[in-house]
Amino acid sequence: MPETTTRTPYSTELPPVRPGLRAYLWAAFGVAGAMACAFLLHRFVPHANLSLVFLTGVLIIAAKWGLGPSLFAGVASFLAFNFFFTTPFYTFAVNHDGDVATLLLFLITAALTGQLAARMHDEIAKKQAGIRRITALYGFAKRMTAAPDANSVLKELIRHLYHFLESPVAVLLPDTEGKLKVSGGWPSLDGIPLPLDRLEAAWKVDASPPGCRGLSFLTLGTARGPVGLVAVQREPLTSEEEDQARALCDQAAIAIERTGLVTDLEEARLISETEQLRSALLSSVSHDLRTPLSSIIGSSSTLLEYSSKIAAGDQRDLLNNILGEAERLNRYIQNLLDMTRLGHGGLELRRDWVSVEDIVAAALKRMEGALAGFRVALAVDSDLPLLHVHGAFVEQALVNILDNAIRFSPENGPITIAASVAGEKLHIDMFDDGPGIPEAEREMVFDMFYSVTGSDRHPRGTGLGLAICRGLIGAHGGEVEAMPGADGHGTLMRITLPLAHTDES
Amino acid sequence: MTESSGTILIVEDDAPIRKFLRISLEAHGFRVLEARLGRDGLELCAEEHPDVVILDLGLPDMDGQEFIPEVRGWSSVPIIVLSVRSDETEKVTALDAGADDYVTKPFGISELMARIRTAQRNRKPSAETARIKAGPLEVDLTRHEVWLGGEPVHLSKKEYELLKLFINNPDRVLTHRQILRDVWGPTHVRDTHYLRVLIGHLRQRLGDIPSDPRYIITIQGVGYRFVREPETE
Known part of the structure; x- marks a missing residue:
């Protein structure tokens, strides 16, 4: 018990119920004190009253040391009083009958008050012990409620029981296969020799422990049934001890059940979140794949079935439609693949020196079809330094924010791409003239599936594009932010890439 | 493109889908109105009295499910719902709200044409033929x-x-x-x-x-x- 000596809620600090030699010495000392007082006083007070001085001494001793010392003090005081203060002095003989009566009364009073004081003393001691026990139990209960998991509950229970019963304690819990195992013990994990096989058998039958020499068992049980056994290396326990220990076990069992519920709840929450993510992914994927497919199937079936009725220009439009939508489908699939790679950390950067103009041009080329019908403007500084990045990834990030800009722009709206150096960093800005993003949502648009949670209001929203964009740029140590556009109109999407990488290589 | 078969309003935000719908419907002699937003669709519906409405459920400004009861407040024009949602409850909600039929994306053009014909025919009062x-x-x-x-x-x-x-x-x-x-x-x-x-x-x-x-x-x-x-x- 080395490290727990500071907390001994049940160790007996009560005054000794059977007083030792010390108490009698104190009693003798008290009588001597009373005698000294009597000598000082006997010139001023009638000598019969001196007995009161001795009586006071007896009372004090009785209150302090209990019955035995008080009787001892009573007899000693009686003898001292008789010897020194009754005629004839310095003998135990007594001349006056009155003195005899005084002495007898004195003895009786000493015995009675001594007993009363001793009883009161015992009561107080008991009450104090009770209060200490309740305080300890309260502390235990508090720690039980605060215990974050079953393990700390058990640890607390074992330590508490150990100090209460002053005997080695062990807790046995069934493992996942229902086999009883020692899950904790004090002062040591395997300090108690346990007949595990017999316990096991008894546990399987009705969860009640068998009788074992030198061991007592308590069941850890909740409303739902027994959850484990507590073994104490002492036999038998007094009924009071057993009741107390049972109360502790019950409390611990409830706490274990509670921690179990907390864990269950946490797990349920995780599962439901995963479920939500999965269903969002499914609905996003099905939406994003089917929308372009609808145009492809619709346009091609129109061509197949009604081509004779359709003008040449319209036929060409339909073919362009099919091509553009097939490209869109391809982008979505690329996004899905990127997302999977981002999710699995399988993104490997193959950095190389590329110019910003090349990346912007490549992204615009890929989006050529989708950008038709928008006014695209470029404001790329001519003397930009080369970037040391994985070109395809930055291009994909640009494509994704372009796709986003197209989706929210009015028809024939302006889309501006600008690139500039700001200190150690490079900004690639994309302005659109869409409805803009409310401030509260500027961070959320980068969350996966943000645009599809709730409803598919944003009809072409992948819910992935911006999340992937941020992932791709983040892999380069850069960042993507959404800001209000120029004059507060539309949206500015800013990709920031560090130029510091140039020094590294 | 001979005699007019009637006017059809397309409420759909996806431009490529609108395009092929317009081309194929016009090839069948329909006059085609297009709306990208639900609000514009409602306006056109009130002004032009189309014979059939083709409605996409996922609109940028409002859910198609809100569009249907809005129209039903003052018109019994046949509404054919287009939706990528294969979820049955979506369809049931739309039909219960007063849509006449639905087509699940992606769809072949002949399927849609058949639905349009049915919707038009059903709208013509059957004159309580005995x-x-x-x-x-x-x-x-x-x-x-x-x-x-x-x-x-x-x-x-x-x-x-x-x-x-x-x-x-x-x-x-x-x-x-x-x-x-x-x-x-x-x-x-x-x-x-x-x-x-x-x-x-x-x-x-x-x-x-x-x-x-x-x-x-x-x-x-x-x-x-x-x-x-x-x-x-």
Whole structure:
């Protein structure tokens, strides 16, 4: 018990119920004190009253040391009083009958008050012990409620029981296969020799422990049934001890059940979140794949079935439609693949020196079809330094924010791409003239599936594009932010890439 | 592109889909109105009185589910819902709100054309013709009599009511809720088991095999469609 000596809620600090030699010495000392007082006083007070001085001494001793010392003090005081203060002095003989009566009364009073004081003393001691026990139990209960998991509950229970019963304690819990195992013990994990096989058998039958020499068992049980056994290396326990220990076990069992519920709840929450993510992914994927497919199937079936009725220009439009939508489908699939790679950390950067103009041009080329019908403007500084990045990834990030800009722009709206150096960093800005993003949502648009949670209001929203964009740029140590556009109109999407990488290589 | 077959309003935010719809509908002689937003669609619907509305459920400014009751407040124009959602509850909600039919994306153009034709035909008042023919099936609505291949068929009151509902709404999806409300009343809209039993009986009377019915087609999770011109064997 080395490290727990500071907390001994049940160790007996009560005054000794059977007083030792010390108490009698104190009693003798008290009588001597009373005698000294009597000598000082006997010139001023009638000598019969001196007995009161001795009586006071007896009372004090009785209150302090209990019955035995008080009787001892009573007899000693009686003898001292008789010897020194009754005629004839310095003998135990007594001349006056009155003195005899005084002495007898004195003895009786000493015995009675001594007993009363001793009883009161015992009561107080008991009450104090009770209060200490309740305080300890309260502390235990508090720690039980605060215990974050079953393990700390058990640890607390074992330590508490150990100090209460002053005997080695062990807790046995069934493992996942229902086999009883020692899950904790004090002062040591395997300090108690346990007949595990017999316990096991008894546990399987009705969860009640068998009788074992030198061991007592308590069941850890909740409303739902027994959850484990507590073994104490002492036999038998007094009924009071057993009741107390049972109360502790019950409390611990409830706490274990509670921690179990907390864990269950946490797990349920995780599962439901995963479920939500999965269903969002499914609905996003099905939406994003089917929308372009609808145009492809619709346009091609129109061509197949009604081509004779359709003008040449319209036929060409339909073919362009099919091509553009097939490209869109391809982008979505690329996004899905990127997302999977981002999710699995399988993104490997193959950095190389590329110019910003090349990346912007490549992204615009890929989006050529989708950008038709928008006014695209470029404001790329001519003397930009080369970037040391994985070109395809930055291009994909640009494509994704372009796709986003197209989706929210009015028809024939302006889309501006600008690139500039700001200190150690490079900004690639994309302005659109869409409805803009409310401030509260500027961070959320980068969350996966943000645009599809709730409803598919944003009809072409992948819910992935911006999340992937941020992932791709983040892999380069850069960042993507959404800001209000120029004059507060539309949206500015800013990709920031560090130029510091140039020094590294 | 000869005579005008009518005006069709397309409410759809996806430009490529609008494009092929416009081309194919115009090839069939329809006048085509397009709206990208639900609000614009509502306006056009009120101003131009289209003959059919093709509505996408996922609009940027409002959910298509809100669009339908809005239109139904003042118009009975046939609404055909386009949706990528394969979720049955979406379809049921749209149909219950007053949509006439739905087509799930992606779809072939002929499927949509067939639905448009059905929607147009159903809108023309059937003039309460006393005698309706559907293949070998004949129903006399004034005399409450039914013949199958010339032989009289005896139906219970509920079976007859159900058949009457079907024959007045041919080739159209009726949701469980709509049928239950019509045949049993508004307090029974959840008692789909009544409906399943009654459908079973009616199919038996009409000589339909449940695994391969001619007349009453089950739309799983949505309702039933009555086929007016069953393929003859």
